[in-house]
Amino acid sequence: MADSAGPNERAGPVATVASTQILIVGGGPAGAAAAYWLAREGHSVTIVEKRTFPRNKSCGDALTPRAVRQLHDMGLADTFATSHRFEGVRVTGLGRDLTLQWPEHPDYGRHGYVVRRAELDTIVAANAVSAGATLLQGHEAVRPLVSRGFVRGAVVQGPTGPPFEVMAKYVVVADGANSRFGRNLGTTRSQEWPFGAAIRTYWETPRHTEPWIESALDLRDRNDRVVPGYGWVFPAGDGTANIGVGLLSTFRDFKTVNTAHLLQAYVERIAERWEIDPGEPLRKAVSGRIPMGGSVAPTAGPTYLVVGDAAGVVSPFNGDGIDYAYETGRLAADVLHEALATNDASALQHYSKQLDERYGQYFKVARLFARIVGRPLVIRELTRIGMHNRTLMEWVLRIMSNELRPDETGPAELAYRAAAAIARLAPNA
Numbered sequence: 001m002a003d004s005a006g007p008n009e010r011a012g013p014v015a016t017v018a019s020t021q022i023l024i025v026g027g028g029p030a031g032a033a034a035a036y037w038l039a040r041e042g043h044s045v046t047i048v049e050k051r052t053f054p055r056n057k058s059c060g061d062a063l064t065p066r067a068v069r070q071l072h073d074m075g076l077a078d079t080f081a082t083s084h085r086f087e088g089v090r091v092t093g094l095g096r097d098l099t100l101q102w103p104e105h106p107d108y109g110r111h112g113y114v115v116r117r118a119e120l121d122t123i124v125a126a127n128a129v130s131a132g133a134t135l136l137q138g139h140e141a142v143r144p145l146v147s148r149g150f151v152r153g154a155v156v157q158g159p160t161g162p163p164f165e166v167m168a169k170y171v172v173v174a175d176g177a178n179s180r181f182g183r184n185l186g187t188t189r190s191q192e193w194p195f196g197a198a199i200r201t202y203w204e205t206p207r208h209t210e211p212w213i214e215s216a217l218d219l220r221d222r223n224d225r226v227v228p229g230y231g232w233v234f235p236a237g238d239g240t241a242n243i244g245v246g247l248l249s250t251f252r253d254f255k256t257v258n259t260a261h262l263l264q265a266y267v268e269r270i271a272e273r274w275e276i277d278p279g280e281p282l283r284k285a286v287s288g289r290i291p292m293g294g295s296v297a298p299t300a301g302p303t304y305l306v307v308g309d310a311a312g313v314v315s316p317f318n319g320d321g322i323d324y325a326y327e328t329g330r331l332a333a334d335v336l337h338e339a340l341a342t343n344d345a346s347a348l349q350h351y352s353k354q355l356d357e358r359y360g361q362y363f364k365v366a367r368l369f370a371r372i373v374g375r376p377l378v379i380r381e382l383t384r385i386g387m388h389n390r391t392l393m394e395w396v397l398r399i400m401s402n403e404l405r406p407d408e409t410g411p412a413e414l415a416y417r418a419a420a421a422i423a424r425l426a427p428n429a
């Protein structure tokens with residue numbers, strides 16, 4: 001890694017030099033969680049967030065029980081107690097539907113929330129500030145500061161004035177799916193691994209208070225052709241529902257699918273049931289790419305760690321990433337706390353191993369699944385089998401929501417172990 005340009009090169013004059021123990025690039029779920037846990041330990045933490053809260057983020061806004069657990073651990077149980085709560089998932093497909101309650105698990109509750117990201121991320125970032133972190137909104141980390149091969153902070157551009165340097169002992173890269181800052185440090189995404197694409201917007205619906213999120217397995221395009229992906233309706237409890245579609249890059253025709261058209265075709269199919277006017281979304285649909293399955297490496301350097309979407313830590317089973325963003329932010333904070341407390345930077349090297357221990361095998365199974373369901377005929381057949389078998393779908397939900405029990409072995413755990421045994425033999429792709 002080359003040393004960064006001097007203060008007066010490239011980006012023009014660099015004004016003040018600020019310093020912090022930990023600089024966090026990005027104030028989304030991963031960055032805010034890392035900041036919260038580090039600030040609580042008394043470390044000096046600065047988050048730079050290029051946008052200003054409340055900011056929108058293309059998302060389904062659904063928080064799984066894993067995400068709810070992290071919010072509770074961050075002391076936010078009361079804050080979200082009145083948010084729109086859901087008890088599980090209604091799966092639809094081939095003219096049938098199955099309503100599945102979240103599984104029981106010793107570590108997680110049996111409900112999730114739908115909270116718009118503008119609200120959610122504002123609250124979680126403010127919580128990090130209450131714990132002692134400094135949040136610089138409207139501030140973009142434009143490039144890393146590198147000295148003798150070590151990342152030592154970033155050049156930051158605020159809303160006005162010249163860029164300035166923020167020096168830090170450690171840097172957390174939490175800049176989301178595109179992760180320009182991470183790429184500047186040399187992170188890369190395995191191009192041949194599966195990734196996702198999704199699009200969503202909001203519609204008014206009188207059914208906005210329903211306590212189930214809905215997921216459709218039989219997505220079809222405007223010409224009624226099966227598209228291997230899923231559609232969702234996430235009632236938000238505020239007069240609206242977040243409605244979107246997602247698909248995987250493992251689908252042969254992935255590059256030619258127009259996701260806006262796919263969303264429109266989906267909305268037209270569900271309009272009557274959800275009593276919505278398909279021609280009247282409340283705002284323009286916004287799409288996003290989703291790196292998944294731990295597809296980004298390296299996730300740690302001598303003085304930096306990579307968290308959340310920037311590390312590709314999103315489930316290929318369902319595209320959920322808020323929960324993993326909170327979890328990896330927390331994991332990174334634990335590792336950095338150890339490094340600061342012991343004055344030993346080698347602690348950072350434990351992070352990638354911990355990510356692998358927690359998610360490595362699970363993501364490998366999920367990537368294999370993503371390859372299998374990328375075929376229209378396969379997804380159709382699996383949907384047909386699943387929609388006739390509630391018990392099977394309950395196992396599938398337990399596996400897909402990553403809620404396998406550590407304390408007992410049921411059919412879902414056995415099914416997962418069999419899949420993991422197969423995945424172990426499969427190439428790492």
Ligand SMILES: Cc1cc2nc3c(=O)[nH]c(=O)nc-3n(C[C@H](O)[C@H](O)[C@H](O)COP(=O)(O)OP(=O)(O)OC[C@H]3O[C@@H](n4cnc5c(N)ncnc54)[C@H](O)[C@@H]3O)c2cc1C
Nearest residue numbers: 026028029030050059060062141176198288308309321322
């Ligand atoms: C359409 C869609 C639907 C989805 N639905 C769901 C869902 O329902 N549930 C779920 O769990 N997950 C969902 N996901 C995934 C989820 O949105 C992400 O996994 C999650 O946002 C990851 O959080 P993050 O903090 O890593 O990244 P982000 O939320 O993207 O946050 C990164 C932040 O970094 C800031 N930033 C970027 N570069 C810089 C820079 N250089 N300097 C300063 N700041 C910077 C950005 O402005 C942003 O605020 C969905 C994704 C998409 C695209």
